[in-house]
Amino acid sequence: MKRESPMFRLLLPILACVLAHPAGAQGAKTLFERGYLRRASTLCEQALRANPRDAQAGAILSRITSTRGDVARALELATAAAAADPRNADAQYALAEIYGRKAQRSSVIHQAGLAGKMRKAADACLAIDPNHVDALEILVDFHRFAPGILGGDKKKAAEFGDRLVRVDPVAGWLKKADVALDGKDSTAAAECFRKAAAVQPPNGRAQVALASWLAPGWRDQATSEKLALAAVQAEPWRTGGWQVLASLYAYQGRWPDLESVLQRSEAAEPSHLAPWYQAARQLIVNGKEPARAEGYLRHYLLREPEIGAQSVAAARWRLGQALEKQGRKSEAMAEIDAAVKLDPKLEDAKKDLKRLRG
Secondary structure (H helix, E strand, O other): OOOOOHHHHHHHHHHHHHHHHHHHHHHHHHHHHHOOHHHHHHHHHHHHHHOOOOHHHHHHHHHHHHHHOOHHHHHHHHHHHHHHOOOOHHHHHHHHHHHHHHHHHOOHHHHHHHHHHHHHHHHHHHHHOOOOHHHHHHHHHHHHHOOHHHOOOHHHHHHHHHHHHHHOHHHHHHHHHHHHHHOOOHHHHHHHHHHHHHOOOOOHHHHHHHHHHOOHHHOOHHHHHHHHHHHHHHOOOOHHHHHHHHHHHHHHOOHHHHHHHHHHHHHHOOOOOHHHHHHHHHHHHHOOOHHHHHHHHHHHOOOOOOOOOOOHHHHHHHHHHHHHHOOOHHHHHHHHHHHHHHOOOOHHHHHHHHHHHO
């Protein structure tokens, strides 16, 4: 057997580190796209500690930080990522996304400049990668929402939407469905959802989107169930399918099926307990089994919710509603009061608290 040279042994840790970073960044991106932002954040932070100029890790962490609501830190991360590697399309997109978020939160006087920066960064992303799906989506939104004086153009929005369909049919048809819903055209939206679900090979995201579209009022329960079951069978990590099934079985009062779905969803992904929340929410809305809803919400609150999932405040508000329906008024008030303190923007919770206080 050929012996390794001393120099090779010295270089081995360096080589391992270099090889580990792309895998780590790619792993973080996969987790991010699947909605597991907390674990993706950990991987990105580890990568940046090892290499502060890791543009891919910085771009992903910027988007996660933005979702958490820390816009200032997210902008720092995106700016650093783009500076570290100006040819990294994801870094340019992260800049576009954070400028868009800042524009939404800024005064009218600052929105024009931020919208311009968002468009410039998105254009830079497409110059590097013409098929970058997120950049195409954000430019659809820019042109449909921005006034003409800022460069918005409904015709260009449609053109970018058509281009998105060619690049990624599922993403394209789902974006067109979003545009149709914004225009209150439910017929066109339904057609777009169905076209996304018809893309071959079947796509779990599209199946869940159509199943969710059919969910309000449960207009087609059989089809919604079939789509969600197909999605979780093919991609057990896709929590949206489990959420649809949990809501549907709660609505139908299929308790053994509901319990099975909740247990299977948690086994598939222990960190994402959104199906438990959705089952409880459906029970509360329908006025069914408040004690069961209470148990589901307490289970949901055992762990810190996934970033971007239903907040602790929202869960405690719903818990208060479940307690009220059981006649436990003082406990209900305590939970809803805690929810409002955690998130003063929960207007419906404020209304419930005011009503309970008389």
